[in-house]
Every structure is written in C-alpha cells, then in structure tokens.
Amino acid sequence: MPYDTQPAYDRLIFELSSPGRVAYSLPELDVPVADVRARLPAGALRREAPALPEVSELDLVRHYSRLSQMNYGLDTHFYPLGSCTMKYNPKINEDMARLAGFARLHPLTPESLSQGALRLMYELASMLAEIAGMDAVSLQPAAGAQGELAGVLMIRAYHRSKGEHRTKVLVPDSAHGTNPASTAIAGYEVVQLRSNQNGEVDLGELGRHLGDDVAAFMITMPNTLGMFEARIVEIIEMCHARGVQVYMDGANLNAILGITRPGDLGFDVCHFNLHKTFTTPHGGGGPGAGPVGVKAHLEPFLPVPVVTKTDAAYALDWKRPRSIGKLQAFQGNFGMLVRAYAYIRTMGGDGLRAVSENAVLNANYVLKRLAAQYDPATPGYCMHECVVSARRQKKLGVSAMDIAKRLLDLGFYAPSTYFPLIVEEALMIEPTETESKETLDAFCEAMLRIAKEAEESPAVIHEAPVTTPVRRLDQTKAAREPNLRWRTSP
Numbered sequence: 114m115p116y117d118t119q120p121a122y123d124r125l126i127f128e129l130s131s132p133g134r135v136a137y138s139l140p141e142l143d144v145p146v147a148d149v150r151a152r153l154p155a156g157a158l159r160r161e162a163p164a165l166p167e168v169s170e171l172d173l174v175r176h177y178s179r180l181s182q183m184n185y186g187l188d189t190h191f192y193p194l195g196s197c198t199m200k201y202n203p204k205i206n207e208d209m210a211r212l213a214g215f216a217r218l219h220p221l222t223p224e225s226l227s228q229g230a231l232r233l234m235y236e237l238a239s240m241l242a243e244i245a246g247m248d249a250v251s252l253q254p255a256a257g258a259q260g261e262l263a264g265v266l267m268i269r270a271y272h273r274s275k276g277e278h279r280t281k282v283l284v285p286d287s288a289h290g291t292n293p294a295s296t297a298i299a300g301y302e303v304v305q306l307r308s309n310q311n312g313e314v315d316l317g318e319l320g321r322h323l324g325d326d327v328a329a330f331m332i333t334m335p336n337t338l339g340m341f342e343a344r345i346v347e348i349i350e351m352c353h354a355r356g357v358q359v360y361m362d363g364a365n366l367n368a369i370l371g372i373t374r375p376g377d378l379g380f381d382v383c384h385f386n387l388h389k390t391f392t393t394p395h396g397g398g399g400p401g402a403g404p405v406g407v408k409a410h411l412e413p414f415l416p417v418p419v420v421t422k423t424d425a426a427y428a429l430d431w432k433r434p435r436s437i438g439k440l441q442a443f444q445g446n447f448g449m450l451v452r453a454y455a456y457i458r459t460m461g462g463d464g465l466r467a468v469s470e471n472a473v474l475n476a477n478y479v480l481k482r483l484a485a486q487y488d489p490a491t492p493g494y495c496m497h498e499c500v501v502s503a504r505r506q507k508k509l510g511v512s513a514m515d516i517a518k519r520l521l522d523l524g525f526y527a528p529s530t531y532f533p534l535i536v537e538e539a540l541m542i543e544p545t546e547t548e549s550k551e552t553l554d555a556f557c558e559a560m561l562r563i564a565k566e567a568e569e570s571p572a573v574i575h576e577a578p579v580t581t582p583v584r585r586l587d588q589t590k591a592a593r594e595p596n597l598r599w600r601t602s603p
Contacts, residue, residue, distance in 0.1 A: 123582070126176050127599045130166035136173040164601065183582050185526050191552050195498045195529040195541025196289070196337055198367050198389035202452070206392050209455040210448040218447070224428055230447065231427035235420045237454045238404070244457070244465065245363075245383055246376025247406030251415045252450060253440040257364055260384030260403030261295035261331075266437045267407060267414040268329050268358045268382065269299060274414075274435065277356070279328035285314055287337045287533040289362055301328060308535060312338040312491045314348055323355045333362040334375065337533040337541075339476065339495035341368075349379035358382065358411075366390045367545070368473060368497035371466025381408050392456035393449040402449040416440045471546035472497040475553060479544050482557040486564035490536045498543035502536055511567040511574050513538040518585055519566070521578040523559040 150158055168176070185192070192199035210216065218230055238250040254260035265282070272279050282296040283304050293303040304322055309315040314332065330352045335341045342348065349359050361375045361383035367390050375383040387393045387402035394400060407415065417436045418429035460468065473496050480489060480499035487501035503513040517527030517540075529541040544553055566573050578585060 126166045129168050129172050132167055134167045134169050136168055136170040191556055192526045193528045193542045193544055195543040200545035201547040202392045206452040206455045210451045215451050228427055231420055233454050235422050235427055237450055240457050241385055241404055242406055245406045246374030248409040249412040249415060250404050250406045252404045253416050254403040254405055255446050256401035257384055257386045257403040258291040258295055260405040261291055262298060263416055263440060264360055264382040264405045265296050265299040267411050270414040270437050271411055272328055279326050281327045283322055283327060283330045285332055287535055292331045312340055313342055327357045329358045329360050331360040333365055335365050335368050335496040338491050338500050339498040340491055341496055345378055368469050370469045371462055372469050387449050387453040391453035393452040400449060402446040468546045475544040479542055479553055483560055486561055498541060500536055500539055500541045503538040503540055506567040507538050509567045511571050513540050515574045516563050519563050519574045519577040522580045525556055525559055
C-alpha cells in the first residue's frame with residue numbers, strides 16, 4: 114500500500130506509545146537475578162527511569178517497516194551521487210560475508226583457529242596490490258579518509274627515515290575535502306594549487322610550489338571533474354625529481370579498473386574505497402573500508418599487524434620496527450573484506466575492466482544527453498562521472514539546489530551539488546556501470562524536464578519537493594539547530 118495512504122502511522126514512536134504496552138515476550142530467567150542498582154556506583158544511576166516508548170510488537174514492526182519505506186535506497190531507486198559510487202551490490206557477496214566461519218569469528222580467536230580469515234586477508238591484499246600495481250597493501254584503514262591518513266603518515270615516516278623534515282603537502286583545488294583534512298591531521302601545511310581552465314593540474318602552478326619542503330602531492334585520479342589527467346606521468350616525474358611522494362586518492366578507481374594501474378603511472382601510494390569500488394555497502398554514514406597500497410620503498414612503514422604467509426601457516430606480524438603503528442583491529446571491517454574478496458574473485462580481470470568501461474560509457478551517455486540544456490564543466494569526454502553546470506538555469510532564478518529538490522519529486526535521488534567548488538552551480542552525476550539505458554534515459558528526461566520548467570514554470574521547482582514525507586526545509590536552521598530530543602508535552 115502506498116505510503117501516503119497511511120497517515121495514522123506518520124508519527125514518532127513516542128506518539129504511538131501507551132503505558133503498559135510491551136513489544137517483547139521472554140521466558141523466565143533460569144539463573145540468579147541480581148539487583149543492578151546494588152552493583153553500580155550511585156553516580157551512575159538514574160534518578161528516574163528513562164522515558165522510553167511503550168508499544169505493542171505489531172506497532173513496533175509497522176513503525177520501523179514504514180520508516181524503511183520512507184528511505185531511499187539502491188535496491189529500489191537510481192542513486193546518481195557523483196564521486197561516491199552508489200552502485201548495486203550483488204547479493205551473493207552478502208551471503209559470503211554471513212558465512213558462519215567468518216561472521217561468527219570471535220575477535221580474540223587465536224591465529225591457529227583463524228587460518229581461513231588470515232588467508233582471505235592475505236590473498237585480498239595481494240589481489241589489490243596486483244590491481245593497483247603496488248608492492249604491498251594494508252587492509253587496516255576503516256575508511257578512505259583513514260587510508261589517506263595512513264598513507265600520509267607512511268610518507269612522513271619515510272622522509273624522516275632519510276633525515277628530511279618536510280612540512281608541506283600540495284593539493285589541487287578540485288580535491289576531495291578529506292585530502293587537506295588528512296594531511297592537516299598528519300601535521301602538514303596544506304598548499305592548494307589552482308587548476309587550469311580545463312580543470313586539470315596546472316603544471317606551471319605545480320612547478321612553482323615544488324621544493325625541498327614539500328613531502329607529497331595528493332591528487333584524485335580521475336579527478337573530481339571526471340577527467341583523466343592526460344599529463345599525469347609528467348606530473349609525477351616533476352614531483353619525484355624533487356623527492357616529493359605522489360599520493361593517488363582512489364575514490365574514483367571505478368573508472369580505471371583493468372585499464373591502467375596507479376603503480377604503473379608512477380604513484381607511490383593509493384587507497385582503495387572497498388565500500389565504493391568493490392561491492393561492499395556504502396551509505397548512511399558507513400560502513401567503510403579503505404585499504405592503502407604502497408610501493409616497495411614505503412612497505413617497511415605499513416601499520417601493524419601485517420598478515421604474512423609461511424610454508425606452515427598464515428600469521429600476524431606485530432614486530433615491524435619502522436611501522437607507523439596500529440590503526441585499528443581487522444575485525445571492525447572484516448565483513449567488508451570478505452565481500453570485496455568475493456567480488457574480485459568472481460569478476461576476474463576482464464570483469465573488472467568491464468566495470469570501468471561500462472561506467473565510462475554510461476557517464477558519457479548522460480553527459481551527451483544533458484549537454485543541450487546544461488553546460489558541461491569541461492570540454493570533451495569524461496570518465497566514470499560527468500559534471501554539468503546549471504548556470505543557464507541560475508540566470509532564470511533556478512539553482513542547482515532547486516534542481517536537486519525537484520528531482521526528488523520526479524523519483525530520483527539528486528546528484529552531488531556544488532562540487533567540485535571550482536564549477537559554478539555544479540551537478541556531479543555518476544551513473545555507475547550497473548544502471549541500464551532505460552534508467553539513464555528516465556533520469557535524463559527528468560533533468561531535461563526540469564530545464565524546461567525553469568524556463569516556463571519555475572514556481573514548480575521552487576516549491577519542490579512536494580511528494581516526499583518532509584517538504585523543503587530551512588537547511589541552515591536544520592543544520593545549526595537540529596531538534597533531536599523527544600520531550601513530552603507540559
């Protein structure tokens with residue numbers, strides 16, 4: 114039954130509450146019962162019971178089921194969130210992550226009883242290294258940003274091992290926000306480089322900033338405009354000539370799998386977003402997994418532990434004197450490692466190449482269809498994502514944000530808006546390799562319809578969304594003054 118025909122359940126769980134209702138039924142305990150209040154210090158005890166809702170099991174199930182129907186997800190809708198690769202994940206890989214030997218493995222299980230898990234991690238690291246043309250991979254980072262931090266810390270340790278104290282990291286102005294954040298956390302001064310008119314690295318700008326005080330140059334490949342840096346080899350050679358390490362943000366690896374390898378291009382470090390490129394879930398604030406790959410000269414600085422293999426068994430090596438230390442335990446994201454392992458083994462080399470080829474084809478198809486009404490951010494072809502500008506619509510009083518809101522009424526999640534910052538009224542669209550031509554056509558028709566509405570009936574756009582459970586909010590107020598606490602009426 115459609116959501117909007119059931120207003121009776123458009124209420125908070127607290128509003129469904131009635132004293133005395135219980136949503137659970139448990140057997141009597143067969144062990145001694147202790148009064149918890151006698152075992153906790155007085156300062157840790159509540160003065161009164163928490164005001165939790167009291168509902169029946171049926172109301173509880175209906176409430177959360179309806180909330181799930183209000184959510185927007187990949188299993189039901191197209192999700193063109195540029196630069197975040199919100200793509201369909203094969204369900205078989207979810208089954209692999211649920212295998213009892215993996216899903217129920219206790220974090221403190223000894224190595225002798227964890228050989229299957231250790232083997233999977235060892236082989237996954239080897240496969241990722243092969244895919245990226247790197248010499249070693251750490252699976253520890255729990256997200257892409259943590260992979261960045263690990264990579265920058267290894268670069269710092271490498272320079273210090275040579276007696277060098279470099280203080281700066283160069284980052285293009287089109288970079289993901291995590292790039293400057295990660296480098297700043299690592300203790301470096303972030304130097305932003307202006308892109309040229311085509312949205313690529315300006316070699317003159319790069320050359321002016323390269324010096325003996327620069328530790329690394331961080332760049333996304335393809336860049337955030339969805340473009341492959343045509344002069345990347347020259348860029349890397351310029352950096353290496355000054356002793357500067359080059360880091361590749363692997364957030365857009367979905368565009369080059371099986372086509373080229375970061376290590377072959379000359380990159381010293383790159384991270385992998387398993388939660389984007391290799392089938393693991395993405396969205397809702399997590400989970401994430403961001404393994405980082407390095408060339409041989411940085412391998413001694415990998416975080417511990419490192420999974421090793423001998424003739425007898427797989428093991429965890431904790432004794433690496435030059436390591437940057439421990440980031441986290443593997444157990445936190447092991448399920449994601451299992452999914453990525455299953456995906457890579459299933460796809461194989463040809464399959465991974467097809468991922469990128471189809472992603473690039475889909476993005477260029479969308480770009481071509483929208484170019485009549487929206488200005489492409491850069492000339493020529495794009496890679497796995499395209500960026501268009503709504504500057505024409507802005508002149509008519511319709512902003513990129515207005516377009517994003519209107520798309521919700523037409524059944525589509527919005528693309529990324531206003532990123533990269535160097536594009537006026539930017540809309541970044543990533544269709545991914547898994548979407549059909551019919552879906553892309555429907556999305557493009559919606560975008561073209563909005564462009565026509567901007568000319569003929571902009572009021573329709575300004576009122577959007579009108580079909581969603583929540584209408585257009587005061588976004589500034591919602592961000593700065595969120596109402597997150599239930600309070601009973603006086």
